[in-house]
Amino acid sequence: MSERYSRQREAIRKELKKENRHPTASEIYEAVREEYPHISIGTVYRNLTEMKNAGEIVSIETGSHAARHDGNTSDHCHFICRMCGNVLDICDGGCSALIPDAEKESGGKIENCSVTFTGLCSECVKMMDK
């Protein structure tokens, strides 16, 4: 029934499965365009929303810039450099451990936990010293 195959979605999935990448919607768009020059940015957004709802991917809000997407849904945190905007995985694994307590306190149903660090990455720290 529901989900029907499409090469565009397949290409988007492939892009999100590359290791250690956290692409924005338009980065995905540009990458997939190499193979499917006619893909529409709307198609990218629609599929990202669907995959997110399906729990297949996770999105990272950066605040000032476009949201980034991560095909790795294992328990890990993110570090966003406020200088260069790069996103780094922090494999601390402490995220979901916080859920039980938080759920008790809120009285609701917690479905997801996101831990985001912001600051300067090692590269940008070096730049500052100069």
Place this chain on the structure above:
Amino acid sequence: MSERYSRQREAIRKELKKENRHPTASEIYEAVREEYPHISIGTVYRNLTEMKNAGEIVSIETGSHAARHDGNTSDHCHFICRMCGNVLDICDGGCSALIPDAEKESGGKIENCSVTFTGLCSECVKMMDK
């Protein structure tokens, strides 16, 4: 030199100091407008950005909706209900405890840590049962 007094900024500050509120820029705009009907939405955004840079307030990215702001900068987490959009404080206090390890792993300088839970608040869970 630097920061000069302004009544508009004072009014924005006052709005952010009210307990347990997490207003969006336009909610602050509407509230301050009662006292200063001519305040501009741009003034609200400019002051929010400055206060954020000064570490005086914290902003909470909601993903799909407008960013929310919190005058309470003490170590606590947030719970965003994906149904009604409300933001709840979770006084878990586990955020900054994660920083040292994460800093070591990243090799950079971590300035901030934000822990956000998403799911359904107690009110919305009740709604679902019906």
Place this chain on the structure above:
DNA sequence: GAATAAACAGTAATGATTATCATTACTGTG
């Protein structure tokens, strides 16, 4: 290989946020 509906491309619309610029109003000095 036709019928059906999901998915698409292309693009307009929206909403949040930022930038611009002429004007206003704090603040220190004579």
Place this chain on the structure above:
DNA sequence: CACAGTAATGATAATCATTACTGTTTATTC
């Protein structure tokens, strides 16, 4: 107190990410 200097403002245009719409294509079922 008048005034000069300049930070902050109001109004609004511009930008950017994201969503919505519409007519067309294409995967799937028979």
